[in-house]
Amino acid sequence: MSQPDSSSLLLDAGHVTIRFGGLTAVSDFNLTITPHELVGLIGPNGAGKTTIFNMLTGVYKPTEGTIRVAGVDTKDFKPYQITALGVARTFQNIRLFKDLTVLENVKIGGHIHYAYSPTAAVLHTTSFREAEEAADVEARELLKIFNLENRAGYYAKNLPYGDQRRLEIARALSAKPKLLLLDEPAAGLNTGETIQLMDKIHEIRDRFGLAILLIEHNMELVMGICERIFVVSYGKTIAHGTPQQIQDDPVVIEAYLGEPATVER
Amino acid sequence: MRRSSLLKSWWVRDLLGLLIGIGVLLGLSWVLQRVPIVGIAYYFRIVILIGINIILAVSLNIINGHAGQFSMGHAGFMAIGAYGSAYLTFFFFGPYVDKFPEGTQRFVLQNVLFLLALILGGLMAAVAGYLVGLPSLRLRGDYLAIVTLGFGEIIRVILLNVEKLGAARGLSGVPPWGNFFWVFLFAWITILVSMRLVNSSVGRAFLAVREDEIAAEAMGVDTTRYKVRAFVIGSFFAGVAGGLFGHYMSYLNPAMFQFVKSFEVIAMVVLGGLGSISGSVVAAIILTFLPEGLRGVKGWLNTSADPRMVLYSIMLIVLMLTRPQGLLGRKELWEVLARRKDTVQKDARDEEEGKMDRGSGPSIDA
Numbered sequence: 001m002s003q004p005d006s007s008s009l010l011l012d013a014g015h016v017t018i019r020f021g022g023l024t025a026v027s028d029f030n031l032t033i034t035p036h037e038l039v040g041l042i043g044p045n046g047a048g049k050t051t052i053f054n055m056l057t058g059v060y061k062p063t064e065g066t067i068r069v070a071g072v073d074t075k076d077f078k079p080y081q082i083t084a085l086g087v088a089r090t091f092q093n094i095r096l097f098k099d100l101t102v103l104e105n106v107k108i109g110g111h112i113h114y115a116y117s118p119t120a121a122v123l124h125t126t127s128f129r130e131a132e133e134a135a136d137v138e139a140r141e142l143l144k145i146f147n148l149e150n151r152a153g154y155y156a157k158n159l160p161y162g163d164q165r166r167l168e169i170a171r172a173l174s175a176k177p178k179l180l181l182l183d184e185p186a187a188g189l190n191t192g193e194t195i196q197l198m199d200k201i202h203e204i205r206d207r208f209g210l211a212i213l214l215i216e217h218n219m220e221l222v223m224g225i226c227e228r229i230f231v232v233s234y235g236k237t238i239a240h241g242t243p244q245q246i247q248d249d250p251v252v253i254e255a256y257l258g259e260p261a262t263v264e265r
Numbered sequence: 266m267r268r269s270s271l272l273k274s275w276w277v278r279d280l281l282g283l284l285i286g287i288g289v290l291l292g293l294s295w296v297l298q299r300v301p302i303v304g305i306a307y308y309f310r311i312v313i314l315i316g317i318n319i320i321l322a323v324s325l326n327i328i329n330g331h332a333g334q335f336s337m338g339h340a341g342f343m344a345i346g347a348y349g350s351a352y353l354t355f356f357f358f359g360p361y362v363d364k365f366p367e368g369t370q371r372f373v374l375q376n377v378l379f380l381l382a383l384i385l386g387g388l389m390a391a392v393a394g395y396l397v398g399l400p401s402l403r404l405r406g407d408y409l410a411i412v413t414l415g416f417g418e419i420i421r422v423i424l425l426n427v428e429k430l431g432a433a434r435g436l437s438g439v440p441p442w443g444n445f446f447w448v449f450l451f452a453w454i455t456i457l458v459s460m461r462l463v464n465s466s467v468g469r470a471f472l473a474v475r476e477d478e479i480a481a482e483a484m485g486v487d488t489t490r491y492k493v494r495a496f497v498i499g500s501f502f503a504g505v506a507g508g509l510f511g512h513y514m515s516y517l518n519p520a521m522f523q524f525v526k527s528f529e530v531i532a533m534v535v536l537g538g539l540g541s542i543s544g545s546v547v548a549a550i551i552l553t554f555l556p557e558g559l560r561g562v563k564g565w566l567n568t569s570a571d572p573r574m575v576l577y578s579i580m581l582i583v584l585m586l587t588r589p590q591g592l593l594g595r596k597e598l599w600e601v602l603a604r605r606k607d608t609v610q611k612d613a614r615d616e617e618e619g620k621m622d623r624g625s626g627p628s629i630d631a
Contacts, residue, residue: 108481
């Protein structure tokens with residue numbers, strides 16, 4: 001694979017390190033993503049995958065290193081500003097707005113595109129009407145993609161687990177991201193649902209022209225859809241390559257299964 | 266579109282609504298002041314206090330109920346609005362109006378200046394809301410509650426020491442310009458603003474902040490900005506309520522704005538159901554009327570001690586025990602009523618809700 005020049009990179013994380021007190025959670029992590037790519041991030045539990053997501057989305061500030069989104073250094077950016085740059089995410093332990101309806105959840109996802117002043121909201125100006133109509137149309141469209149259109153009026157907390165997972169993706173897509181970060185989208189789904197999800201991820205990637213970075217423990221899903229895979233263990237990148245390369249990498253096998261036993265004589 | 270182009274224009278319809286509202290209120294206040302019943306003035310007074318409390322409860326509901334920021338400083342914002350507007354009318358507008366002879370000109374001038382004083386008082390409170398909001402909104406939950414409580418007390422203690430505003434003696438002789446019309450006009454505006462906000466991207470951002478700040482930030486909501494906005498809007502109306510209160514009472518005293526006053530408003534919001542606008546209104550009516558309505562109990566029991574505040578407290582406790590989510594929960598009155606009506610249409614949504622309400626639904630936190 002030839003390395004593309006930096007200007008076309010959607011995401012460019014270089015030498016990213018974060019320490020919590022004496023603990024180095026992630027050290028010298030490097031990641032580049034070009035538009036329309038499907039990249040997987042895998043590793044054993046506690047390897048620092050979600051910490052990497054949190055740094056990419058501005059929840060944590062890296063101790064060292066730089067993260068560029070579409071060429072912009074996000075050092076002093078707050079999470080909502082990074083979202084505005086075109087990065088949206090889902091959460092490992094579903095963080096929906098539980099007491100709001102499915103439709104409201106998706107509309108909040110599109111907040112940056114449909115925000116207007118409180119004055120416009122109170123006076124019901126033309127800009128308010130146009131924005132609300134557009135938000136409604138787009139939100140319902142997204143719900144349709146995820147087969148949730150009949151549940152628009154439900155409270156998010158009352159959806160079955162699988163629907164909640166899909167609603168979270170719909171909500172993230174509502175922000176019209178260029179890069180979508182999915183944190184264990186298949187966690188808790190059964191095999192059938194996981195296969196559906198794989199198709200869905202492909203579909204939304206093509207439909208919206210996104211790049212997707214996903215964390216996943218389900219190897220079937222990761223190997224099945226990702227074009228490139230990063231493997232982290234104890235905060236370090238231990239391997240990087242195509243699914244086939246990763247599967248055959250002895251270092252990866254070791255990280256997952258442990259060292260082969262040697263018999264001492 | 267079916268509607269005529271003139272009615273489609275947003276400002277024409279809003280203006281029309283406003284004019285009709287003003288007409289109805291003027292008619293109502295004209296009628297109410299002429300009801301020939303002995304002792305009606307007492308009930309009239311309760312009605313006006315209900316109106317003021319509606320403004321306070323609905324405005325606090327924006328901060329506590331919608332944006333989920335637990336503020337205990339509402340009495341402080343109210344005090345700023347009350348003293349701010351009273352300062353203007355007592356020292357400037359009142360004496361100016363007094364120069365005019367009794368008549369239409371004076372009447373119009375008085376009300377225009379009163380409106381100006383109310384809005385300026387509200388703006389002063391809004392500025393205070395902004396100043397308090399900005400640094401303290403980094404805090405959450407209990408910590409924010411303590412800071413806002415402290416703020417309210419600071420305002421009161423400052424007022425207690427400003428000689429020009431009467432200090433501990435209080436400020437008597439505030440022009441008695443507050444009346445039924447102005448109180449309910451602003452109650453109506455407060456409700457309207459609050460309802461329109463909550464059904465907009467601004468309101469959805471408030472709700473998102475309340476539900477989950479981290480997720481809200483990840484969805485592009487500038488949480489600090491929206492928290493401050495909720496504070497500014499809420500404290501503006503608290504300030505207006507203060508102005509109306511002062512000009513209705515015609516007397517102000519810092520003791521009126523002790524933290525107990527904040528708690529009274531919090532009780533209304535919580536009792537009505539955090540986040541429910543109509544709930545706040547209903548609770549404001551009940552909690553304003555109850556202490557007065559219970560005065561009769563003393564007569565029936567034929568005791569020398571007045572048990573009304575004890576009964577009031579017991580009723581509050583019983584209400585909160587039986588309905589911890591508040592009278593209306595997070596729903597609005599019409600949503601609750603609509604649900605009663607079409608039981609036929611009870612679909613899975615209701616069923617699921619019922620399940621969740623009993624706490625036996627599947628937990629997604631696991």
